[in-house]
Amino acid sequence: MKNIVVFLYLYMCCKNDGGVRGVSDEESLNYLRKYGYLEANSMGETSQISVSTYERSLRDFQRMVGIPVTSILDRNTQHAMKRPRCGVKDKMVSHGGLRRYAVQRSTWSIENLTFKIWRYPTGLTQDSVDKTIQKAFDLWSEYTDLTFKPTPSKANIDIAFLRNDHEDGYPFDGREGQLAHTFLPEYGGAIHFDISEDWTIDSRDGKNLLQVAAHEIGHALGLLHSEKCNSIMTPLYNDNLFDVKLYPDDIQRIQNLYGPKTKRSQPPIFPWFLNLPSENPCISKLHRTHFGFSNEIPAFYFNPCILKDLN
Ligand SMILES: [Zn+2]
Numbered sequence: 001m002k003n004i005v006v007f008l009y010l011y012m013c014c015k016n017d018g019g020v021r022g023v024s025d026e027e028s029l030n031y032l033r034k035y036g037y038l039e040a041n042s043m044g045e046t047s048q049i050s051v052s053t054y055e056r057s058l059r060d061f062q063r064m065v066g067i068p069v070t071s072i073l074d075r076n077t078q079h080a081m082k083r084p085r086c087g088v089k090d091k092m093v094s095h096g097g098l099r100r101y102a103v104q105r106s107t108w109s110i111e112n113l114t115f116k117i118w119r120y121p122t123g124l125t126q127d128s129v130d131k132t133i134q135k136a137f138d139l140w141s142e143y144t145d146l147t148f149k150p151t152p153s154k155a156n157i158d159i160a161f162l163r164n165d166h167e168d169g170y171p172f173d174g175r176e177g178q179l180a181h182t183f184l185p186e187y188g189g190a191i192h193f194d195i196s197e198d199w200t201i202d203s204r205d206g207k208n209l210l211q212v213a214a215h216e217i218g219h220a221l222g223l224l225h226s227e228k229c230n231s232i233m234t235p236l237y238n239d240n241l242f243d244v245k246l247y248p249d250d251i252q253r254i255q256n257l258y259g260p261k262t263k264r265s266q267p268p269i270f271p272w273f274l275n276l277p278s279e280n281p282c283i284s285k286l287h288r289t290h291f292g293f294s295n296e297i298p299a300f301y302f303n304p305c306i307l308k309d310l311n
């Protein structure tokens with residue numbers, strides 16, 4: 001390993017862009033190995049790699065994160081390697097300790113799935129975390145017939161905020177770096193968030209829980225990382241993504257696994273159409289409540305009282 005690193009160092013001194021690097025040569029090798037671009041032996045070490053193999057792994061990484069493909073450890077590449085990201089490997093290899101990720105197609109065989117959050121982060125209320133996680137699940141049920149409901153008992157998908165080594169073989173690394181990781185359905189679909197992060201909701205500071213949860217749920221449903229930057233399944237965290245949603249690439253890939261949505265919930269009959277006096281529907285003090293809320297459209301969109309108030 002040492003000889004290889006020295007060799008690569010000499011090589012890259014000639015090939016990189018000569019700028020101040022934030023990622024050392026050995027760090028880049030570790031990163032590429034960690035995320036599946038370079039195969040590791042049973043000791044977890046990268047052995048006998050050639051320059052062409054290293055260049056190919058850099059190209060694969062550059063394609064995955066949507067930066068210019070240069071085959072060298074340039075500034076863009078170093079910057080990308082420094083960005084916070086998902087802990088799931090970008091490339092799947094099929095030996096050693098990585099085998100649990102080496103699945104081409106891993107899906108749930110049932111449509112109605114349950115989840116349970118069994119350890120919460122500090123700094124956020126449980127209610128706000130519950131709502132955010134449900135919102136993230138709802139993004140995926142919007143385009144499939146999958147449903148996701150919380151349960152206090154045994155769940156299909158276990159969710160927890162955990163610290164450092166939490167005894168699953170994939171320790172977290174403290175603040176920044178890896179934000180979360182998830183096991184594919186075949187391995188239980190558990191979602192782990194790094195509790196060391198500054199998780200936030202509806203804030204431009206910290207790490208946006210909805211964005212990371214939506215991404216990790218994609219893994220829990222069987223999706224791997226996408227090379228499309230306009231995808232919730234891109235592996236790097238996006239500091240500037242505030243409108244968290246599924247993109248065409250995500251929708252196509254999840255529907256390839258589970259099919260398109262065929263079941264639409266029926267909109268409820270809104271009580272004010274039945275019970276309130278027809279001459280003045282705004283007479284009731286209930287008009288600001290959200291009863292009649294459907295899965296699709298908040299009921300107040302149809303409430304003439306609210307429209308009147310807005311006018
Ligand atoms: Zn991921």
Ligand SMILES: [Zn+2]
Nearest residue numbers: 166168170192
């Ligand atoms: Zn874990």
